[in-house]
Amino acid sequence: MSFIPHGKHLVAGAWIGTEERFASDPAHGPAHHFSVGTPALVDQACKAAEEAFWSYGYSIRETRASFLETIAEEIEARAEAITEIGTQETGLPIARLQGERGRTTGQLRLFAAHIRKGEYLDRRIDLAQPERKPAPRPEIRLIERPIGPVAVFGASNFPLAFSTAGGDTAAALAAGCPVVVKGHSAHPGTGEIIAEAVAAAIARCGLDAGVFSLIQGGNRHVGQALVEHPDIKAVGFTGSLAGGRALFDLCAKRPEPIPFFGELGSVNPMFVLPAALAARGRELGAGWAASLSMGAGQFCTNPGIAVVPAGAEGDAFVAATAEALAKIGPQPMLTHGIARAYNEGKARFDARNSVRPVMTTESTGREARPNLYEVAAGSFLEDHALSEEVFGPLGLVVRVGAAEEMRALAKGFEGQLTATILMEEADTELARGLLPVLERKAGRVLVNGFPTGVEVVDSMVHGGPYPASTNFGATSVGTLSIRRFLRPVSYQNFPATLLGDDLVAAP
Structure with a gap:
């Protein structure tokens, strides 16, 4: 029944x-x-x-x-x-x-x-030391209440x-x-x-x-x-x-x-390091598209930004992401209000001359379609609005001129729930330089994964510096x-x- x-x-x-009383607004079925x-x-x-x-x-x-x-x-x-x-x-x-x-x-x-x-x-227990000089120590017990x-x-x-x-x-x-x-x-x-x-x-x-x-x-x-x-x-x-x-x-x-x-919430930046980009850039682009569009992008750990070196291998990553996103049809969003906010976020990107549309779509009603944009690192750092969360399947690729610029770019991010490093063994030194910045910025740092899965375990941190x-x-x-x-x-x-x-x- x-x-x-x-x-x-x-x-x-x-x-x-x-x-x-108020009426519910279901995606389908009776109100x-x-x-x-x-x-x-x-x-x-x-x-x-x-x-x-x-x-x-x-x-x-x-x-x-x-x-x-x-x-x-x-x-x-x-x-x-x-x-x-x-x-x-x-x-x-x-x-x-x-x-x-x-x-x-x-x-x-x-x-x-x-x-x-x-x-x-x-629980912590410090036993009494009645013989201690010059004054005896009392017994003290601590517990969380x-x-x-x-x-x-x-x-x-x-x-x-x-x-x-x-x-x-x-x-x-x-x-x-x-x-x-x-x-x-x-x-x-x-x-x-x-x-x-x-x-x-x-x-x-x-x-x-x-x-x-x-x-x-x-x-x-x-x-x-x-x-x-x-x-x-x-x-x-x-x-x-x-x-x-x-x-x-x-x-x-x-x-x-x-x-x-x-x-x-958070934009959960991913840093795609050069050796990983060369070895499996297209694979990583397709994986990002899947994570970005999962559940219509309505996860607080949705990876909304990918930091990618300039060059042909970075271009291939972007192209693979766009190809994968183009295959994804409209998905219902949780509410009409969230759908409106998603469209408003997209309009914010469309209005900026510094941002290049890679793959854009039109979303209507309560449904959302994915979108992908690209911007140079310098323009990204100059425009704070580009680092604000868009709740939905919208991705932004930030292109850096050289991989060494990633550390400087990472310092410009606000607090995040997650930060991700996509790397190969040859990227170890670059990753080692990034890590001190990312662990100050995020509550969870990942290597070679996508952050949309949050394990409910003893070791999980789902939080981070403000505004995450x-x-x-x-x-x-x-x-x-x-x-x-x-x-x-x-x-x-x-x-x-x-x-x-x-x-x-x-x-």
């Missing part, structure tokens, strides 16, 4: 409707109506989250691990319905939604396993893995922090069915219902009310630079400023992301009767 959304908010276990969020509902959800923290924040790790695994089970129990509503709302293909669902349940289980190990607690309720903003481009029960939510719940989600209006039905799965898991595990709430829709005042609520202690966000920066500023201006963990993210020391993917929602606390001269099991245990 098809899933038919009821269009209500989930607030501390209760499904609540509001008089004002549905959803209640519009309000600041009053935000207040209710945040207060319930704070009350739930007094039990959930002090629960044992096994309780939270079992809860995360139960959410994964409940999502899997709704697998077909999630895929159906998700593909309708976003236009993403079935295989993509199925894979993203697996990633979502996989990261929930990964965090369950992670907190069971206890290593994330970073959850910070309190967390606000999570759903992402437009990942309706499952970066939204209602996605990475931010999983990390916060693993840490012991209740979550209030601001659902994305691009996929409200998908958000609702995932919230149903979380609510079912809360009931099965016997937890306080305030541990999770979902507020749908609403204008910017709803998001503002959420980040400004005094019970919220951190915010997780994946989205545009403009939207993220506005929320970041709100967090900083609060009477009690709180951390804003925003992942704001608002906190260069954090990641929104992988188990390290739990640290965003923890803070260290030291306990001095505590009797064992006051210490919890995690503090008594040896590190």
